[in-house]
Amino acid sequence: MQDLKNEFPALQGQTYLNTASSGLLSRSTYLWRKEHDLDFINNGVDFKFRKQIPEDTRAAVARFFNAQLDEVALVPNFSFGFNIILEGLPKGQKVLMLKNDYPSLLWPVETRDFNVCYAEINEHLEDTISAAFEKYCPDVFVFSLVQWLSGVKIDLSFIKHLKEKYPNVLLMADATQYLGTEQFNFSESGLDVMGGSCYKWMLAGFGNGIMLVKKDAQAKVYPSMIGFNSADTFDSKAEETTFIKHFEPGHQDTFNYGSLHQAILQAEKVSVEKISAKIKDISAYAKGHFIELGLLDKTTKNRKIHSSIFNLKGDMELFKKLAANTIICSPRGGGIRVSFHYYNELEDVDALVHTLSKK
Incomplete structure (x- = not known):
């Protein structure tokens, strides 16, 4: 090493x-960031080149977490992406959460028109969640893969089993305290949606995050966020916007998304x-x-x-x-x-x- x-x-x-x-x-990511802004200072903006940076990052994220390209959205942080997801869910759904989970999970759900129920975080977490599923019959389960206060980590094999037992329940995870700590296969996991900010364990600096949304789950979420860059060209129609592009309106931050790409390359190198x-x-x-x-x-x-x-x-x-x-x-x-x-x-x-x- x-x-x-x-x-x-x-x-x-x-x-x-x-x-x-x-x-x-890292020093390596810092040097890339320095070169990125030196190029901007000295040469101005080459939009064709700048547009490629987020796409290269998307490909790196898909490779790193074994997801499909059209399942990967680049977002400024988890909270931004998660709120877009919640805005696209039908109102009144029953959402199961964990008591004392991270505020960026709890608050966006609790302040919307959802029927919220809770399970306790304890040493028998998986059994407690199973009991809550039987008791409440939720439509959506929202949780952190690793708890921010205690470090309690959920058993990912349990999550896969949970999805097999309850295929119609949307399983949505905040992985901010998990991304970058071990190999993770999104395609083979039980998760429908996984998001995270990448300034912690991914070592990518601030201002970048990801939302991974499986194809089946995309059919159950109706995001309304839109803007230029959501479509391919100026001549595109708003209704032609693909699911993932609803998370990426407007001009994208090449500095921060490029930093995430560099962080992934460094993790792969190690x-x-x-x-x-x-x-x-x-x-x-x-x-x-x-x-x-x-x-x-x-x-x-x-x-x-x-x-x-x-x-x-x-x-x-x-x-x-x-x-x-x-x-x-x-x-x-x-x-x-x-x-x-x-x-x-x-x-x-x-x-x-x-x-x-x-x-």
Whole structure:
């Protein structure tokens, strides 16, 4: 694996355990961004070239997540794309959600004309969801693949089984805390819709995200967003707009979507298999130490499947102590959230544990 401290300068002089808040920008992506704007300054806009950047990014996203090109929408962030989806759903549908899921999931649903019901997030999450399906018979299930507060990760094989059992229920996932952490096959998954912002684990910087929508699901959603670029030419008719292009009205941000393309190329160069293996190793190593120190709640401690995000028992005094020791993390949900990506090392866990153990 490449020299990560050189590739990610922010790793130098601090222990960065905050990818769940924002991933780091790599030197390689920064250099591409610099060249992109230098070309703009020196040469002006070549619209033919600029129009190709989002299309190259779309192709990279489709390849990276094994989706079809016409299932991939490029959006500024998850919230933007998710709201477009919800606006295209028939009113009054019963939507099952998870209590205390991310606000960008909860608020857009709760403030619209849907019949909302909830399942609890606990150590038996999959069983709890199954029971909620039997009790509520939802039309739509909306959830995060990885929980932002606790790092609880849903079993993807369970989601596939759920889709097989309830083929008519739309399964819609926020994957912001998941994208880029392991290999994922959208076509073979149980998900109908998967979206995410790419500034966290994808390491693509701000202003870019994706929405993947399977063909069968496209027939159940009627997005109304439209504008130039939604159609092929000035002479096109509005009604000729394809499903995916409803998510991309107006001129597209080549700087940010190009950054996502570069981030994907970098992940492929490192290899997603190696990224996933390293994240799992660090996560298991960290979890063992956190259990020994009594820092995890019952849900995180007892689940076999977990991400590399942990919410540790601790107050603001402890958070300030970590910050004073140049350990970068976030106060979240009454605890301290730490997260480990492939640019982290076991030594970062050791540094954290050493500071946590000091009186």
